[in-house]
Amino acid sequence: MSAATLARQAPSAGFKCTPHRQRYANLRGNGALQRAPRLLKAAGGARSRRANTCRVAAPTPQAAAGAPVIRNFDFLVLGSGIAGLSYALKVAEHGSVAVVTKAQAEEGCTQYAQGGVCAVLGKHDSVEAHVEDTMIAGDHLNSRRVVEVVCKEGPMRVMELVELGAEFTRKENGALHLTREGGHSHRRIVHAADVTGREIERALLAAAATKGNISFFEHHAAIDLVHTEVNGTKVCMGADVLDQQAMRIMRFMAPVTMLATGGAGQVYPNTTNPSVATGDGMAMAYRAKATVANMEFVQFHPTAFCASAATGKPSLGRTFLISEAVRGEGGRLYNLAGHRFMEDYDSRFDLAPRDIVARAIQDQMLSRGESHVLLDISYKPRDEILSHFPNIAAQCKSFGIDITREPIPVAPAQHYMCGGVQTGLSGETNVAGLFACGEVSCTGLHGANRLASNSLLEGLVFAERAVLPSLAHAEGMLRDAGQAMTKASQTPDFIGPRELSVPTKEWVVAKRAELTSLMWSAAGIVRRRADMKEALQQLAGMHVDVQAMWQSYGTSTELMELRNLTTVGELILMSALQRQESRGGHLVLDHPGPALGHPRTTRIGGGNLSASKPAPPQLVVGNKVPLKLSGAKKKSGGLIERARAREVALTSQKEDVE
Numbered sequence: 110m111s112a113a114t115l116a117r118q119a120p121s122a123g124f125k126c127t128p129h130r131q132r133y134a135n136l137r138g139n140g141a142l143q144r145a146p147r148l149l150k151a152a153g154g155a156r157s158r159r160a161n162t163c164r165v166a167a168p169t170p171q172a173a174a175g176a177p178v179i180r181n182f183d184f185l186v187l188g189s190g191i192a193g194l195s196y197a198l199k200v201a202e203h204g205s206v207a208v209v210t211k212a213q214a215e216e217g218c219t220q221y222a223q224g225g226v227c228a229v230l231g232k233h234d235s236v237e238a239h240v241e242d243t244m245i246a247g248d249h250l251n252s253r254r255v256v257e258v259v260c261k262e263g264p265m266r267v268m269e270l271v272e273l274g275a276e277f278t279r280k281e282n283g284a285l286h287l288t289r290e291g292g293h294s295h296r297r298i299v300h301a302a303d304v305t306g307r308e309i310e311r312a313l314l315a316a317a318a319t320k321g322n323i324s325f326f327e328h329h330a331a332i333d334l335v336h337t338e339v340n341g342t343k344v345c346m347g348a349d350v351l352d353q354q355a356m357r358i359m360r361f362m363a364p365v366t367m368l369a370t371g372g373a374g375q376v377y378p379n380t381t382n383p384s385v386a387t388g389d390g391m392a393m394a395y396r397a398k399a400t401v402a403n404m405e406f407v408q409f410h411p412t413a414f415c416a417s418a419a420t421g422k423p424s425l426g427r428t429f430l431i432s433e434a435v436r437g438e439g440g441r442l443y444n445l446a447g448h449r450f451m452e453d454y455d456s457r458f459d460l461a462p463r464d465i466v467a468r469a470i471q472d473q474m475l476s477r478g479e480s481h482v483l484l485d486i487s488y489k490p491r492d493e494i495l496s497h498f499p500n501i502a503a504q505c506k507s508f509g510i511d512i513t514r515e516p517i518p519v520a521p522a523q524h525y526m527c528g529g530v531q532t533g534l535s536g537e538t539n540v541a542g543l544f545a546c547g548e549v550s551c552t553g554l555h556g557a558n559r560l561a562s563n564s565l566l567e568g569l570v571f572a573e574r575a576v577l578p579s580l581a582h583a584e585g586m587l588r589d590a591g592q593a594m595t596k597a598s599q600t601p602d603f604i605g606p607r608e609l610s611v612p613t614k615e616w617v618v619a620k621r622a623e624l625t626s627l628m629w630s631a632a633g634i635v636r637r638r639a640d641m642k643e644a645l646q647q648l649a650g651m652h653v654d655v656q657a658m659w660q661s662y663g664t665s666t667e668l669m670e671l672r673n674l675t676t677v678g679e680l681i682l683m684s685a686l687q688r689q690e691s692r693g694g695h696l697v698l699d700h701p702g703p704a705l706g707h708p709r710t711t712r713i714g715g716g717n718l719s720a721s722k723p724a725p726p727q728l729v730v731g732n733k734v735p736l737k738l739s740g741a742k743k744k745s746g747g748l749i750e751r752a753r754a755r756e757v758a759l760t761s762q763k764e765d766v767e
Contacts, residue, residue: 177349177357177358177359177360177601178357178358178359178360179359179360179362180207180359180360180361180362181362181363182204182205182206182207182324182361182362182363183200183203183204183205183206183363183364183365183583184197184200184201184204184205184206184207184363184364184365184366184367184579184583185206185207185209185347185348185361185362185363185365185366185367186206186207186208186209186366186367186369187209187210187331187348187366187367187368187369187370187389187390188208188209188210188217188367188368188369188370188371188390188547188549189208189210189214189215189217189314189325189369190217190218190219190220190310190369190371190547190568191219191306191309191310191313191547191565191568191569191572192369192546192547192548192549192567192568192569192571192572193208193210193367193369193546193547193572194208194310194313194314194316194317195266195313195568195569195572195573196367196369196546196572196575196576197317197320197323197367198313198316198317198320198323199572199573199576200365200576200579200580201317201320201322201323203580204322204583205322205324206320206322206323206324207324207326207361207363208317208323208324208325208326209326209329209331209348209350209361210325210326210327210328210329211328211329211330211331211353211385211389211666212327212328212385213327213328214314214325214327215310215311215314216383216385217310217371217383217385217386218306218371218372218374218382218383218386218548219306219309219310219371219565219568220306220307220310220383221306221307221381221382221383221429221430222305222306222309222564222565223303223304223305223306223430223432223434223500223501224288224290224298224300224303224305224432224433224434224437224561224562225288225290225298225299225300225301225305225434225562225565226267226270226298226299226300226305226309226562226565226566226569227239227260227263227267227293227297227298227299227560227562227563227565227566228263228264228267228268228297228299228566229260229263229264229297230264230267230285230287230297230299231287231295231296231297233295234295234296234297236257236260236261238294238295239260239263239295239297240253240256240257240260241294242292242293242294242560243256243259243260243554243555243556243560243563244256244556245292245462246292246462246463246464246555246556246558246559246560246561246693247527247554247555247556247557247558247559247560247693248556248557248558248692248693248703249556250403250556250557250692250693250709250710251553251554251555251556252552252553252554252556254534254553255534255552255553255554256553256554258534258570258574259554259563259566259567259570262570262573262574263566263569263570266566266569266570266573267299267566267569269569270309270312270569271285273312273313273316274312274315274316275301275308275309275311275312276301276308276312277299277300277301277305277308278300278301278302278497285299286300287299288300288434288437288438288497289434289437289438289460290432290433290434290436290437290460290561290562291433291436291437291457291459291460291461291462291463291466291561292457292460292461292462292463292560292561293437293460293560293561293562298434298437298561298562300434302496302497302498302499302500303432303434303497303498303499303500303501304499304500305565306565309565326350326352326359328352328353328354329350329351329352329353329359330350330351330353330389330666330669331348331349331350331351331370331389331390331393332348332349332350332351332358332393332601332603332664332669333348333349333393333396333397333601333603334347334348334349334366334393334394334396334397334540334543335347335348335349335360335362336397336398336540336543339541342541343397343398343539343540343541344540344541344542344586345366345397345540345541345542345543346362346363346364346366346542346586347360347361347362347363347366348360348361348366348393349361349601349603351606351664351665351666351669353666356606356607356608357605357606358601358605358606358664360601364542364582364583364586365542365544365579365582365583365586366542366543366544367536367544367545367546367575367579368390368393368394368530368543368544368545368546368549368550369390369545369546369547369549369568369572370389370390370391370549371385371386371390371547371548371549372386372388372525372526372548372549373386373387373388373391373526373674373677374386374427374523374524374525374526375387375388375621375625375670375674376388376523376624376625376628376674376677376678376681377407377522377523377625377628377629377633378622378625378626378628378629379413379428379520379522379523379629380427380428380522380523380524381410381413381427381428381429381430381522381523381524382427382523382524383427384427387670387673387674387677388526388673388674388676388677389669389670389673390529390530390545390549391404391526391529391530391549391673391676391677391680392672392673392674392676392677392680393673394530394538394540394543394545394549395530395676395680395713395714396676397540397543398539398540398714399530399531399538399539399540399543399545399714400530400531400538400539400712400713400714401528401529401530401531401551401680401684401712401713401714402528402529402530402531402551402684402710402711402712402713403527403528403529403551403557403684403710403711404526404528404529404677404680404681404683404684404685404711404713405528405632405681405684405685405687405688405694405695405711406526406527406528406555406556406557406558406692406693406694406695407523407525407526407527407528407632407681407694407695408463408464408523408524408525408526408527408558408559408694409463409464409467409521409522409523409524409633409634409694410430410433410463410467410521410522410523410524410525411463411466411467411469411470411519411521412430412431412432412433412435412436412442412466412470412484412517412519412521413428413429413430413431413519413520413521413522413524414428414429414430414431414504414505414508414517414518414519415428415480415481415518415519415520416428416508417480417481418480418481418518419508419509419510419518420508428522429501429504430524431484431501431517431519432498432501433463433561433562434497434498435484435486435498435501435517436459436460436484437460438486438489438497439486439488439489440459440484440485440486441459441484441485441486442459442466442470442482442483442484442485442519443482443483443484443485443516444473444477444479444482444483445477445479445481445482445483446477450469450473450482451466451469453469454468454469454472455469462558462560463524463558463559463561464557464558464693464694464696467521467634468634468635468696470482470519470520470521471521471634471635474520480520481518481519481520482518482519482520483516483517483518483519484516484517484519485515485516485517486498486512486517487512487513487514487515487516491513494512494513495513498512505517521634525548525559525564526548526549527551527555527556527557527558527559527693527694528551528684528711529545529548529549529550529551530545530549530550530551531550531551531710531712532544532545532546532550532551532552532571534552534574535571535574535575535577535578536550536552536571536572536574536575536578537575537578541582542582542586544575544578544579546568546571546572546575547564547567547568547571548564548568550567550571552567552571553710554567555567556693557692557693557694557695558693558694603659603660603664604660604661604662604663604664605663605664606663606664606665607662607663607664607665608665609662609665609667609668613658613662614667616658617667617668617671620651620654620655620671621671621674623651624648624651624671624674624675624678627644627647627648627678628644628678628681630644631643631644631682632644632678632681632682632685634696635696635698636685636695636696636697636698637697637698637699638686638697638699638700641682641685641686642686644682645679645682645683645686648675648678648679648682649679651675652675652676652679655668655671655672655675656672659672680713683713684711684713685697687711688707688711689704689707690702690703690704690707691703
């Protein structure tokens with residue numbers, strides 16, 4: 110059924126106020142950030158004084174006719190993960206903050222982060238070592254300046270979380286327990302067992318509940334940024350938002366908008382990301398003429414749980430992660446023949462960076478015709494396993510797998526977007542008033558492949574660095590309030606809310622399945638230029654259909670997400686076709702190695718923040734054989750002896766850095 114056939118004129122929507130559920134006020138948090146006088150004044154609109162209440166203005170005749178309900182704040186934060194909440198807590202010292210989030214406040218990528226957050230705290234560790242590990246993992250496409258800033262400022266930001274009330278795992282002597290993950294030369298991962306993200310999210314939400322000028326708007330999905338030009342400069346002044354429960358459009362106006370919407374894992378059929386990760390921030394920013402960069406660098410986590418191996422049934426959609434820390438604590442990868450295959454690919458064995466391990470697993474699966482490999486930590490003491498990985502153990506147990514007795518079936522799945530909305534060192538974009546932080550952004554930290562546990566760290570560091578520039582911009586925008594209010598009074602250029610009919614829902618589901626299948630085959634772990642070109646052409650046609658439906662049917666979360674996923678898919682493919690070399694998470698069989706003089710950054714839209722310098726072609730240190738996807742290179746003799754020697758070396762190294 111075509112989009113034109115399905116589309117109908119939308120009926121008028123009713124209005125209902127749905128308060129934010131009061132569940133965070135009783136969460137423990139010591140309020141380490143002290144309240145300061147408000148710096149800014151905002152024009153018009155009632156504000157909530159309680160963090161756990163979302164008060165919505167009563168509908169007016171104008172609103173009922175199709176114009177949005179307008180709310181004014183000093184700061185608008187889109188997203189409620191570690192990046193958005195860290196930023197909200199800091200700017201709440203200076204003005205009113207609206208935190209708009211598509212589902213419940215705790216439902217985002219942060220909640221599902223298992224491993225931890227990096228901080229150079231060990232006595233044998235150093236900022237310089239963290240910098241080098243990050244550069245190597247990113248295939249030296251990182252911005253060294255950004256990497257140095259994040260690695261240097263990171264420990265301070267992590268200790269702020271401790272002061273805020275985050276309860277991390279500690280040793281018997283009370284010191285923070287540091288674990289190790291792939292690509293790290295030292296133990297530097299601060300963690301809360303294997304539910305680090307959940308604990309950080311809890312602490313941040315508890316702290317936010319003590320702030321009277323932070324208002325949460327749950328089940329509010331951002332549709333598009335409100336933007337215009339002021340004296341020839343692109344300016345963002347807020348966002349149009351769908352209240353999913355009251356089914357009405359709201360326009361949030363603010364001098365400063367922080368994009369912290371997370372990633373886009375749902376563009377692939379298998380992902381560790383939650384259902385809300387549909388690339389909304391990246392797509393909205395692109396439509397607002399912001400620059401997006403390095404979208405080709407999609408990280409596929411090598412060890413996502415393979416449910417089909419446990420159940421015997423096909424499994425698509427979100428899968429849970431088997432943390433990098435499992436391998437950091439000694440987990441070993443085997444193929445189904447019992448061979449520890451990572452030695453055939455990299456001298457770091459199972460602790461190689463994610464892109465290398467993911468490609469090695471993919472190679473094993475393709476060459477052997479198998480759906481998964483095995484990750485085994487069962488040789489470790491039972492109490493040690495259950496103490497460090499209680500959540501992973503429980504999740505695997507629900508599928509009938511006891512990780513203290515048997516290996517875990519794993520396979521690669523989309524995990525993280527290394528590219529995104531391009532920012533400077535303060536989270537600023539090329540659109541004035543628009544900042545970006547966390548996975549939605551491309552700061553230059555990750556390069557071609559993210560080092561494990563650098564993502565939460567990036568959110569913390571850039572949330573802090575964005576505060577002062579945000580305040581400066583907000584003060585300047587007050588002088589242009591007249592133009593902002595004129596823009597605010599304009600009617601959005603999309604149709605009002607409408608629930609999807611059953612046939613339209615089926616059409617959306619079919620289109621999403623078509624999109625994700627296309628992205629996996631053309632822009633997955635291994636790519637070919639011909640496949641990407643063909644997929645881009647197909648996506649262009651899909652984009653036309655989706656846009657026609659969007660413009661004629663009515664605004665719904667399902668259509669909005671499909672619209673954004675289609676845009677993100679196109680951006681990934683366009684960026685991938687720009688990069689005519691293989692680096693990190695972008696492996697193209699037509700260009701199997703790095704290219705001398707290739708630009709460091711691929712950019713689409715908006716304009717450039719800075720000149721892109723050519724990146725030196727550097728192979729990741731430790732690669733042993735070129736990956737040809739024809740089976741791992743076999744070695745004769747001495748395999749067990751070399752494996753044992755390597756394990757002894759790794760054990761000695763671990764003891765040295767503790």
